[in-house]
Amino acid sequence: MGEPLRIHAGIVALFVIVALSNISAAQSSRKHSRTSTDSVRLPGAAFAAMQKIDPERIRAHVRFLSHDLLEGRGTGQRGGDIAAEYIGTQFALYGLKPAGDNGTYLQKVPMVGITPEPETTFSLIAAHGEGKSLKPLDEYVAYDQTQQQQSDVDAEIVYVGYGIEAPEYKWDDYKGVDVRGKVLLVLVNEPPSDDVNFFKGKALTYYGRWTYKYEEAARKGAVGVILIHQTEMASYPWEVVRNSNSGEKSYLKLDGSPKLKVASWVQFEVAKQMANTSGMDLDKMMTDARSRDFHPVAMPVKLKAHMVSKIRPFESNNVLAMLPGSDSRLRSEAVMYTAHYDHLGIRPDMPGDNIYNGANDNATGCGILLEIARTYAEAGQRPHRSMLFASVTGEEQGLLGSEYLGKHPPVPAGKISLDLNYDDIPPLGSPEEVEVSGAERTNFYSEVEAMAKTFRLTIRPDSPIRAWISLAMPRWRDLDLCWDGRPRPKANW
Numbered sequence: 462m463g464e465p466l467r468i469h470a471g472i473v474a475l476f477v478i479v480a481l482s483n484i485s486a487a488q489s490s491r492k493h494s495r496t497s498t499d500s501v502r503l504p505g506a507a508f509a510a511m512q513k514i515d516p517e518r519i520r521a522h523v524r525f526l527s528h529d530l531l532e533g534r535g536t537g538q539r540g541g542d543i544a545a546e547y548i549g550t551q552f553a554l555y556g557l558k559p560a561g562d563n564g565t566y567l568q569k570v571p572m573v574g575i576t577p578e579p580e581t582t583f584s585l586i587a588a589h590g591e592g593k594s595l596k597p598l599d600e601y602v603a604y605d606q607t608q609q610q611q612s613d614v615d616a617e618i619v620y621v622g623y624g625i626e627a628p629e630y631k632w633d634d635y636k637g638v639d640v641r642g643k644v645l646l647v648l649v650n651e652p653p654s655d656d657v658n659f660f661k662g663k664a665l666t667y668y669g670r671w672t673y674k675y676e677e678a679a680r681k682g683a684v685g686v687i688l689i690h691q692t693e694m695a696s697y698p699w700e701v702v703r704n705s706n707s708g709e710k711s712y713l714k715l716d717g718s719p720k721l722k723v724a725s726w727v728q729f730e731v732a733k734q735m736a737n738t739s740g741m742d743l744d745k746m747m748t749d750a751r752s753r754d755f756h757p758v759a760m761p762v763k764l765k766a767h768m769v770s771k772i773r774p775f776e777s778n779n780v781l782a783m784l785p786g787s788d789s790r791l792r793s794e795a796v797m798y799t800a801h802y803d804h805l806g807i808r809p810d811m812p813g814d815n816i817y818n819g820a821n822d823n824a825t826g827c828g829i830l831l832e833i834a835r836t837y838a839e840a841g842q843r844p845h846r847s848m849l850f851a852s853v854t855g856e857e858q859g860l861l862g863s864e865y866l867g868k869h870p871p872v873p874a875g876k877i878s879l880d881l882n883y884d885d886i887p888p889l890g891s892p893e894e895v896e897v898s899g900a901e902r903t904n905f906y907s908e909v910e911a912m913a914k915t916f917r918l919t920i921r922p923d924s925p926i927r928a929w930i931s932l933a934m935p936r937w938r939d940l941d942l943c944w945d946g947r948p949r950p951k952a953n954w
């Protein structure tokens with residue numbers, strides 16, 4: 462960890478906004494509906510709760526969670542487990558009800574660690590027989606999501622543009638083409654547009670994420686996906702892909718959903734060369750993909766891959782606590798606050814300080830979540846709805862804890878009216894803007910707008926790189942609870 466953290470009033474203001482909006486949403490739900498231009502009048506109990514928020518407490522949580530002793534809170538590692546115990550212990554001290562397994566604060570999340578072995582081979586074979594064996598990490602990265610020790614793929618490659626099927630935007634890259642048994646070549650991100658009604662304009666939707674591309678391809682029966690990395694489109698360099706795809710990677714234990722034998726990225730130059738040897742032009746292919754009329758293209762090239770993996774089953778935990786609501790009718794509903802506690806652990810092969818402390822990402826979100834939980838627990842008046850506090854694991858591994866929580870929620874998913882997620886909130890200066898990622902597509906948006914106005918903050922559209930506060934309806938697209946999980950440059954904080 463570098464210099465001591467300074468938690469500014471700004472961070473607290475961000476917290477207050479959301480905490481209060483929640484109380485006021487619960488209390489005003491049966492009264493009038495506010496227009497987006499009204500500012501918010503704070504209920505007395507909410508105002509009193511706001512006065513109790515203590516930035517020093519947030520600072521203390523951040524300091525502990527990002528201490529070297531916690532070894533970067535790696536998923537399934539000792540430091541991560543200590544962080545989970547710490548958070549659960551705080552919940553207990555606040556007097557919150559356990560909402561994990563068997564009356565505890567912990568919800569077991571069964572996972573599997575997969576490490577590609579050096580015997581793995583990955584070759585592109587042109588129709589006229591010429592083959593090119595790719596170099597791991599420099600030219601490609603690949604994981605076997607089927608969690609087998611060995612898998613073989615020998616399949617034709619089909620270019621499917623962005624690989625998106627989104628009826629709400631009248632967009633379908635697949636056009637009903639049967640891709641069963643194929644390997645799909647896919648662009649990252651989504652078709653570029655400034656039109657907010659088309660993939661939300663410049664903002665990023667779930668369709669742009671690499672996790673979606675893998676999931677959709679697997680649902681359609683493909684055996685593999687090759688994502689083409691281009692810095693400009695991905696908004697992060699190859700090193701980020703390389704770093705987050707080397708060594709062991711964690712997955713949820715198989716639960717029957719379809720998986721890819723080869724989930725891979727290739728470096729842009731490799732894709733370009735592959736297109737050239739196939740008599741195609743990658744630039745033109747990329748332009749073609751921007752059209753609604755795009756149609757999948759079978760390429761005269763095959764992927765021949767022999768995937769060899771080391772498989773390590775293990776368990777990690779989500780940490781869950783509940784504050785029952787005060788209204789006999791509404792308490793079966795819940796408002797959920799989330800923040801992931803995991804970070805990237807230690808890199809043993811790196812010389813010097815090799816601990817990824819993750820003070821920003823996401824000890825800050827955890828500190829805020831804990832202070833929200835404490836303030837609720839000690840408030841003189843309880844909100845009508847129940848409050849569910851969830852600190853999730855495996856976010857850096859691909860939102861695994863959120864996915865598991867979405868599939869196994871302690872309150873039925875249809876009864877969770879709102880999820881407010883805190884991730885990576887840098888304590889720098891006083892904020893003038895706030896990002897409330899995903900808010901526009903919820904019916905809570907007018908509250909968000911009113912709250913931002915009250916606190917004189919401008920709402921900024923979702924950045925593809927960083928979400929400050931994420932907000933998502935949990936039933937949206939396979940219960941994807943959390944929107945910020947893209948690979949990001951490694952940093953100590």
Ligand SMILES: [Zn+2]
Pocket residue numbers: 801822823856884885945
């Ligand atoms: Zn994060």
